[in-house]
Amino acid sequence: MTVLKKFYFESESDDLLACADAAVDLGLQLLIEGEIDDEDGRFRMVGTLLSGEAETGPNSIDTWWPVPDGATLDRRVLTNSEELATVLGDPRWETNLARGYWLWIRDTEDADADFYSAAATWVIEFFDKPLAPDTNVRVFLADAELDQNVETVLTPRNRFTLWVSLSNISVDLDGWLADPVDAISSIVADDMPAMVQSEPRDWWLALRESADRLREASRRGDYEGMVPRTPAEEALLSLATRPDYVEWAMDSFELHDRSEVFGQLPNSTFDGDHDEVLPELTGDTDIEMMWVDDAPHRSDPKDAINRFLGLGDYRSSEWHVPFDRAVDSFANEQDPGDQ
DSSP: OOEEEEEEEOTTOHHHHHHHHHHHHHTOEEEEEEEEOTTTOOEEEEEEEESOOOEEOTTOGGGTSOOOTTOOEEEEEEEOGGGHHHHHTOGGGGTEEEEEEEEEEESSSOTTOSSOOEEEEEEEEEEEEESOTTTSOGGGSSOGGGOTTTTSSSOHHHHHHHHHHHHHHHHHHHHHHTSOOOSOOOHHHHHSOGGGTTOOHHHHHHHHHHHHHHHHHHHHTOHHHHSOOSHHHHHHHHHHTSHHHHHHHHHHHHHTTOHHHHHTSOOOTTTTOGGGHHHHHHSOOGGGGGGSTTHHHHTSTTSHHHHHHTOOOOOGGGTTSOOHHHHHHHHHHSOGGGO
16 A cells, blocks of 8 residues: 555544545545654644555454564454444544554455455554653653652642543533524633622634633643743632532543543552642642632732732733733744734
């Protein structure tokens, strides 16, 4: 077989599923693998389109693709096109070497049999070798030596939970913002301080972008990136680490088959101290004062109590304005053409 083309997809992308269906229909092989992008450290799926197709017996699948060097096959899943999306959503794609391809699998080993049938079957293989451990999010790896913060509150287990919690927040906001915002019909929006709930759609879109940024920083183990840069990001971290949001994240473990990954992470005496994550990253919990009844007054930097406590400007109009400490970070991340 020769390589015809390579495609790059976000994980569980509808485009990837469409490409997989098209490959089978056209009789072309599609090898699906996961990788960490060297430029931004994000996980993505790579589809390599190859000429031709292949047929094998039910007991000869092992002979089709060699096992990667230094790896051992951990699990092989055989599935059809209808169930492929579920298997591609397995969290092990983002943690370990994995691949997928399709074969015509006969109902007999005898290719010379007078009569036999064969079904187009997707073969998904997970290996025990970590995927790019030097750049992949260390929270997923059960190796404390890879995680310098294992003895702080930002433990692998706490950060894994934070990643899932922020993912839930992003999904909630994304679903709500799919239609014009005309009422509070979002769990996250409803839990935000009353002083911000009348903000326009663009304000909430910016909040979702902040949630996405924090989520990615948590996934990659980017400690500097996890530090909130705006009042909005402080508020998101405050929500994400509250008991009900932690419970929501734990429920998501079961829903998305992440309990096994979580169970393999190293333990720490700080596991479960989710309420300490925000002060660990910011040094204070000032943002939580914005949930009190007189928050509109206390958020104003001209307010006497605000000045006494040294809070700064927490008015809702300023929630997406970077703190002074974050201005340089934002500038460094901008594309030169945007400056």
